[in-house]
């Protein structure tokens with residue numbers, strides 16, 4: 001079996017490192033155990049080293065190069081055991097007489113039963129085991145970066161959301177981005193988006209999450225500060241009436257922002273000329289509450305459940321008409337399976353600048369005939 005130098009092994013694992021543990025020193029005077037984990041600091045990936053000395057633990061944060069130098073000078077050949085876990089694999093190293101290490105394992109990182117289930121073969125863009133400490137604070141990951149069972153559905157939604165964004169950015173050379181998240185709530189998506197752009201794409205990213213709940217906003221700001229996510233902040237605001245960010249905006253996202261909060265987000269994106277919109281609506285009550293009989297659609301109004309579903313679909317169809325008329329190419333995507341969430345329709349829109357499709361006139365004719373109000377149509381009434 002090939003024998004290895006620990007520093008080279010750590011170096012090869014560095015880009016996807018989840019954790020490393022170096023233990024059983026040859027000399028009594030050495031630290032008893034060293035644990036390494038990646039951290040995001042001011043938008044950059046660094047490594048925290050925890051050294052166990054007696055009953056005490058000492059911490060230092062290092063850049064990748066400095067970590068490798070420390071490994072080469074202090075650890076390599078001086079500890080009997082090492083464990084290196086990356087996003088893909090976990091390997092154990094045992095020191096040999098000649099000062100090199102024998103590797104065992106290299107197996108794929110195991111997933112717990114909860115993460116297997118329905119999507120056994122699925123490879124997520126953001127994998128379980130990936131060291132995203134903010135998600136531990138948010139209650140999505142356990143302390144060893146496994147998905148909390150009760151959050152698994154949300155995790156799948158968010159992964160899919162980010163996958164769709166990843167597709168939109170394939171081949172993109174953009175280096176900076178500003179994103180607004182309307183109705184961010186507990187902000188799992190917002191934090192993961194920040195991680196995706198700052199760490200995975202190494203972009204200079206600014207994200208603002210808006211929500212009505214002051215306590216949630218405060219909690220999210222505290223977590224962002226704790227992990228040095230300097231480009232991420234949360235603002236207590238009512239998006240239907242408060243003044244929002246006034247500079248350039250590249251992307252607007254919503255995930256289950258309630259009822260007309262989605263309309264205010266789409267309106268804002270149109271007004272700012274945002275290039276990308278990714279919006280998963282929910283609770284589309286407005287048309288259902290205001291629609292009366294008026295023509296062929298009456299057949300959908302006889303039974304409450306059909307009326308409700310039709311009104312929700314009509315709401316999103318009108319949103320697409322308005323967006324197209326205002327210069328966007330729109331796709332409607334079933335962004336995750338129905339059993340994951342029934343609120344699974346995503347409006348994905350990309351700015352083309354080609355306005356004037358007469359979509360608003362078409363929607364207005366329907367609104368006049370059936371007497372309903374629709375907030376985006378109202379907000380985008382004027383050119």
Ligand SMILES: C[S@@+](CC[C@H](N)C(=O)[O-])C[C@H]1O[C@@H](n2cnc3c(N)ncnc32)[C@H](O)[C@@H]1O
Pocket residue numbers: 182183184185186187188189210211212213237238239240254255256257258261
């Ligand atoms: C169902 S939660 C979704 C939260 C989050 N996006 C997610 O998917 O986990 C909807 C959030 O929208 C917020 N919201 C609703 N109307 C709003 C408004 N007018 N302005 C700001 N936030 C609003 C609510 O406070 C709530 O936190």
